[in-house]
Amino acid sequence: MSNNQLQELRSQIDVINLQILELLNKRATIASEIGKVQQAMGTSFYDPQRESQMLTALEQNNKGPFSNETIKALFKEVFRASMALEEKEAKAKILVQRKTADERTVITLPDGVTKIGDGNFTIISGPCAVESYEQMDTTAAALAERGVKILRGMVFKPRTSPYDYQGMGEPGLKIARQVANKYGMFITSEIMDASQISMMSDYVDIFWVGARNMQNSFLLKAMGQVRQPVILKRGLSATLEEFLYAAEYIVSSGNPNVILIERGIRTFEKATRNTLDIGGVAVLKLDSHLPIIVDISHSAGRRDIAIPLARVAKASGADGLMVEVHPNPPVAMSDAKQQLYIHQFHSLMEAIDRVHIDEPVPAK
Ligand code: PEP
Ligand code: MN
Numbered sequence: 001m002s003n004n005q006l007q008e009l010r011s012q013i014d015v016i017n018l019q020i021l022e023l024l025n026k027r028a029t030i031a032s033e034i035g036k037v038q039q040a041m042g043t044s045f046y047d048p049q050r051e052s053q054m055l056t057a058l059e060q061n062n063k064g065p066f067s068n069e070t071i072k073a074l075f076k077e078v079f080r081a082s083m084a085l086e087e088k089e090a091k092a093k094i095l096v097q098r099k100t101a102d103e104r105t106v107i108t109l110p111d112g113v114t115k116i117g118d119g120n121f122t123i124i125s126g127p128c129a130v131e132s133y134e135q136m137d138t139t140a141a142a143l144a145e146r147g148v149k150i151l152r153g154m155v156f157k158p159r160t161s162p163y164d165y166q167g168m169g170e171p172g173l174k175i176a177r178q179v180a181n182k183y184g185m186f187i188t189s190e191i192m193d194a195s196q197i198s199m200m201s202d203y204v205d206i207f208w209v210g211a212r213n214m215q216n217s218f219l220l221k222a223m224g225q226v227r228q229p230v231i232l233k234r235g236l237s238a239t240l241e242e243f244l245y246a247a248e249y250i251v252s253s254g255n256p257n258v259i260l261i262e263r264g265i266r267t268f269e270k271a272t273r274n275t276l277d278i279g280g281v282a283v284l285k286l287d288s289h290l291p292i293i294v295d296i297s298h299s300a301g302r303r304d305i306a307i308p309l310a311r312v313a314k315a316s317g318a319d320g321l322m323v324e325v326h327p328n329p330p331v332a333m334s335d336a337k338q339q340l341y342i343h344q345f346h347s348l349m350e351a352i353d354r355v356h357i358d359e360p361v362p363a364k
Contacts, residue, residue: 024078031082032089045086051079095251096244096258096288103289107229107257109186110205114149116229116259117291121352122320124188124231124293125345126152128335129165130172136179138327142342144183146349150206151180152324153187156196157334158212165333173203180205188231194222204228211236211263211298214246224253233261233295240280244288260284260292261322264299273301273338276309281316291319297338303329306340307351314355323348 035045058075059068066074091097107116116122125143130136130153140151153176157167168175173189180187186205191197192213200207207230213219214235223230230250234243247258262281264274276299284292294313296306306323313321326332326339340348 027078028082028085032085035086035089046083054079094244094248095256096247096290098287098289105256105258105289105291107259107291109149109229111184114186116293117319120320121314121318122150122291122293123148123349124150124152124320124322125325127154127326127332128152128297128324128339129154129157129333130168130176131333133175133179135327136175137182139325139342140179140183140185142345143325144185146346149185151176151183151185151187152322153177153180153189153204154208156190156192158190158192158210159334170199173200177203191219191223194219197222197226201226201228206231206259209233214238214243217246217249220246220249221253223250224255226255229257229259230255231259231261231293233263234265234277234280236274237266240283240287244284247288247290258290259319260288260290261295262292262299262318263295272299272305274299276300276312278312278316281313281318285317293320293322294318295322297322297324297335297340301338303338303340303344306344307348310348310352311355314352321352 038045055072055075058071062068062071092099104117106118109115123143123146125139125148127135127139136151136153143151153173155167155169155172155176157165159166173187176187176189179185187203188206188208189200189204190208190210191200197207205228207223207226207228209216209219209223209230209232211233212235214233215238220232223232232243232247232250234240235246238246243260247260250258262277262284264272264276265280267275269275276294276296278294281292281294284290294309294316296309296313300306300309310321310323323345324335324339325342325345327342329336329339329341332339
């Protein structure tokens, strides 16, 4: 075969490649249009019956030299690419997805000065649960000394056993509010049910939806209607995608001020209560414009590793951390093993002061 012949055959291939390229993109555009029609009709984009009909028609018309198996494998790849394109378009439309590199939700608290997500490292702290005025007052005094502005005022506790401490209810909120006012702090408190919104609104500055309620879509929609910002914790076994869709419920129902909390996920590991998904924090920072806080207490279930986790949290590019602090942890009514002693909280604040925060940059 001469060199000329080879060149000639290669240029034929080049032309065919371009034709296939044009046809593939034309096919993708039409498939997208089908997706839009199906969305309007309320039907799903993926139709296995239609896919199987197309493959049969291709087999019947296949004159070779490719075998039917090869043709089917190639076309299945084309179908998969169209599906992926649809999914990407659907995701890009969700409100909590970051659209541009500098898109950030910054949440301003009622004093008009305290912000979450503005580049500062926010500390949310306080005991696991409100137990008494003295307990809240002693804790808040220590937190205020370190400039903490957001106080946990938890009065409804989602305990595993119904025989464990369930929280003080409204009297606990009165205590939390009084103490927060004394130290110029804001209260965040976990809500269990939409029926509590009106009562809790008299006391709380930030609503809090716990891990167990992350997929309670009715509560999430109700949180879309409140004027306060909402902290949303990742579910015990929720994927990041499920977590973001939960946040989407709140935002799409009218409340853009959502703060995400990574609190560890269930894995086979038993040395820690949960496994802190720090990789997930980095992914959320890239994928969403919402602020993200790392809960170093429930993810660990133990206080002895609080400082390294706090340092990792800050270095990860998160917008802050959440840590439980109690004046006398061994006698705490809940989470006694993980709450920090006050002196440990002070050491933690000093340790994170030495960590420098950098905006995470995706690898090129
Ligand atoms: C909490 O932070 O108060 C709590 C109950 O944690 P989680 O919902 O993550 O279990
Ligand atoms: Mn707790």
